[in-house]
Amino acid sequence: MNDNDVHIRHRTADEWDDWYDTLLRAFGQAGPDEPAETRGLWRDLAEQDRSLGVFDGGEVVGTAGAFSLRMAVPGESVVPVAGVTMVGVLPTHRRRGLLTALMGRLLADARERGEPLAALTASEPAIYGRFGFGLASQRLRLAIPRHRVSVAAPPGAERIRLRLADPEQAAPACERLYAARVPLRPGMLQRGPGWERLPLLDPPADRGGASPLQCLLAEDRDSGRLVGYARYAVRPDWDGAGPKGSVLLRDLEAVVPAAHGALWGFLTDLDLTDTVIADSRPPDDPLLHLVTDVRRCGAELRDGVFVRPVDVGRALESRQYSSPVDVVLDVQDASCPWNTGRWHLSGDGKGACCERTGDPADLALTVRELGCAYLGGTRLTALAAAGRVRELREGALAEASR
Template sequence: MSISLRPVTESEWSGWMTVEEEAFGAAVPPHREKLFRGTTEFDRSLGAFEGDLLVGVTSVDSLTMTVPGGPIPVGGVTAVGVLPSHRRRGILSSLMTRQLADVRERGEAVTALYASEAAIYGRFGYGRAADSMFFTIPTSGTAFVRNAPADPALRLRVVRPDEARSVFEKIFETVRGDRPGLYERTPARWDVVLSDHEADQRGAGPLRAVVVEDDDGPRGYAIFRTKQSFTDHDVPDGEVRLRELYGLDPAAYALLWRHLLDRDLMSHVKASYRPSDDPLIHLLAEPRRLNAGWLDDLWIRLVDVERALAARRYSAPVDVVIEVEDTVCPWNARRWRLSADTSGARCTPTEDPADLTLPVAVLGAAYLGGRPLAAPQAAGVLRESRPGAVRELSTAMSWEPAPWGGLMF
């Protein structure tokens, strides 16, 4: 039977849930289902149907994401799954191709996603644009460097997460524009951040939070869980599990971390999905105690190269002709002249000879500013025709701080 594609309607929600549960091999508890539904835009969903049976699905969340220079609309690709009975028949490929065409038609130039497996999305033109770190920090021996910032005006306040939501929202809104990858949070997205169902606790207690503030108001917050535990010899062995931590300035940031590392009866702090340039790395006198690992974070796809490259800002003036290879979105596959200076950027089609040639995924990986181009050049996936062109483009596209999505969608 042939497969047809169309948006999934609200009345087909249970079929959608069946696909998700079968594809991911896990039940979706009712509270998670409710949260997921709360962020779902049905008109931006896409189902693959065999007759009436939903066999594959994906959806897009309309995000406003920070890119170098400011926020732009970005399609947040989510909920990708294919029924195990129908895998490896090209269903994901047809969903991805159609979704990218829909996104372009809607006027969004960029899509982003988090990948369950890193091998899936490169073939569709997505590039690994950001990394995140995970830490398991033993609380002993975590002194800060001598010149760690401190502000005597700052104090800590223990708050109930459900009562301090507006404080969190305000602080997050202030920091969101600083880091490429962070995106605006709708109320439904905040419901996800603050979800505190017992099933989310995985052996730890309810969500806890602290706010740091001075006389003028809040300057940062941390949301976390604690898990009480003692060894067989009654030595405290508790765990702090960080959900998120944002500070408006270095002193607020340092105090929040100091608090997490100093809580009584806790032997270690676990923090996942931290930015790859987390300031904590520079605060700890012995950064090896982070026991850090890393993971791919956001993947970025330039759906419309012309508009995407013109939409961001650049760290240095640049004037290069880029030959883009793109079989999935053929409208991108041509030569583009990117010219940028401090007043803005222009990207226009050109017949001039290419200075460099690269797959669209490499451009997507570099888009948020955290992926220098020398490495893909050394790997042979990017070819330079004019000496110096790769360095010129790489320098111009680089940006600080490092990109990071902050919250999986």
């Protein structure tokens, strides 16, 4: 930043609308077109003391922020994470180092707050690798033709009762089930106060011709206990051959296999529909083993969450390891220089220790590769095959990758 009038500071409460409108313009959207429900929710969730603005004189020309979140990591622990969000710079102010300055401020702030990790979902993945964020998880998109694919009911499905419920009224019970699921899947986010409103957000202007949000509950017939739920909408459509509507799945969670199968069976058997579309399922969704023809499900892997350690030592100590690990890592980190150096990681399924060391390194990598491997979805051997991890001691790669 060379212009004397351009500076970065936290926005004030009364600067929210200008700040948010700048973000929308940076993404090619028009502020007045944003539904009031959406704008109001993000206003409530955005943390003022973590919302940075780039100001050129009195005009907001760039934005960036972070949410104080908690994320599940391997070992069923849930740790603090800086959820980087709302990053945008107006086209008139690109190529001035503003994004680099904003990211530097956000990461330094996360370190001061004691958050070992930062995470984000990327509008453009190519941007964030240079700031140390690595692709740590993927999501599965499905487009299931219901007249060609059916779902086999798993054992116990007869004990599941399905019923439609008002999404708002059912939300507290659904949130309790969601919370129970969080520690079991690395990368899943714990929802703090206010965040339970996000999966219910359903402004009519954003429905694209679909129905209002629907909520399907799966309950155990004997106990009445909630064991699963799905939120979805139906978008009607017709052609000369008849109905060809779509089921648009928002989210689906279940704590027993029978409920998972029953919910998917319902969604793939709705009258007047032709396709079930799910944009964000885990790559190992059990559905892939319940459908009669997985090839016809239109399965497509897409990028999910990008992760980067903010504090290498604390981050690697915060998770557990399925096999014993004892390795010295030579880490490079251009954005957070306090991470650069050699780290001795030792641990197993009970815990871990990661400290600075002067011992010779076994593996050399950047913090981006640590982010890729952190949640367990990417192996170090795969990164080494891409030339992104170097083995300095024979055998260390296989040992650490396990």
